[in-house]
Amino acid sequence: MELTVKNLDVKYSDKKIVKDVSFHINTGEIATIIGPNGSGKSTLIKAVSRCLKISRGDIFLDKINIKEKKTKDIAQELAVLPQVKNVSSDISIEELVSYGRYPHLKFGKRLGKEDKDIIDWALEKTGLQDMRKRFVITLSGGERQRAWIAMSLAQKPKILILDEPTTFLDISYQLEVLELVKELNETLGLTVVMVLHDLNQAARYSDKILVINNGELCDFGEPDKVISSCLLKDIFRIDADIYDDKINKCTYFIPRKTIA
Numbered sequence: 001m002e003l004t005v006k007n008l009d010v011k012y013s014d015k016k017i018v019k020d021v022s023f024h025i026n027t028g029e030i031a032t033i034i035g036p037n038g039s040g041k042s043t044l045i046k047a048v049s050r051c052l053k054i055s056r057g058d059i060f061l062d063k064i065n066i067k068e069k070k071t072k073d074i075a076q077e078l079a080v081l082p083q084v085k086n087v088s089s090d091i092s093i094e095e096l097v098s099y100g101r102y103p104h105l106k107f108g109k110r111l112g113k114e115d116k117d118i119i120d121w122a123l124e125k126t127g128l129q130d131m132r133k134r135f136v137i138t139l140s141g142g143e144r145q146r147a148w149i150a151m152s153l154a155q156k157p158k159i160l161i162l163d164e165p166t167t168f169l170d171i172s173y174q175l176e177v178l179e180l181v182k183e184l185n186e187t188l189g190l191t192v193v194m195v196l197h198d199l200n201q202a203a204r205y206s207d208k209i210l211v212i213n214n215g216e217l218c219d220f221g222e223p224d225k226v227i228s229s230c231l232l233k234d235i236f237r238i239d240a241d242i243y244d245d246k247i248n249k250c251t252y253f254i255p256r257k258t259i260a
């Protein structure tokens with residue numbers, strides 16, 4: 001599914017946080033939003049996923065303005081993995097994943113055979129089938145993140161939105177989560193929009209990168225065109241050397257020092 005954003009403004013009270021942002025993401029692309037702390041990345045992602053009201057502009061899913069769509073229809077097409085996730089202590093993985101089916105249930109109906117098959121499929125895709133009865137609070141960070149991704153998958157979305165999916169994970173779990181996202185993108189044709197802080201990971205796992213600075217979209221394009229010493233100097237205030245990773249076929253950099 002394509003995602004198009006046109007002239008988007010988002011405000012908190014009277015303060016404009018996202019300023020006239022426009023972009024287009026093709027079906028099956030992974031697009032990653034990067035930018036300094038407080039630049040408006042989460043606000044943008046929350047607005048796109050309809051968790052925040054927009055003050056101006058339009059959002060289109062496959063060229064249809066979401067203002068013309070029912071909330072339930074949007075929930076069937078777009079799954080969101082927020083940054084902060086709360087779960088009560090007695091919820092099992094299986095139960096959490098079943099919540100992903102709720103946007104598809106008719107009023108007052110219980111989960112049917114098809115829903116249960118989809119829950120099994122989501123657990124299998126994320127490698128959680130053998131631990132499905134475990135309580136979510138007993139899981140490691142990486143397992144917990146996979147459980148939330150499984151819940152999003154059970155929604156059978158066409159677009160998956162993830163706000164900093166690797167935060168608080170050690171490097172091995174970070175890669176595990178990003179590899180899973182990539183696999184789901186490739187095997188299911190899912191369009192993915194995510195926020196990442198690690199710019200090298202953004203370069204490696206994305207088809208497109210959006211750079212947000214002070215609420216404005218200041219660059220948008222393929223990682224090897226966007227990740228440059230200029231960007232690192234001007235937006236992230238670091239001196240860095242840029243290299244070509246021949247194995248992963250992507251750009252990477254080594255930071256040298258901060259710029260005062």
Ligand SMILES: Nc1ncnc2c1ncn2[C@@H]1O[C@H](COP(=O)(O)OP(=O)(O)OP(=O)(O)O)[C@@H](O)[C@H]1O
Nearest residue numbers: 012013017035036037038039040041042043044195
């Ligand atoms: N609920 C809120 N009410 C008022 N201002 C807010 C609210 N949430 C965020 N802001 C402000 O909006 C600005 C952008 O915040 P946002 O969380 O979108 O940035 P971010 O780029 O995701 O930051 P980070 O990288 O630190 O997570 C910040 O100045 C922040 O203080």
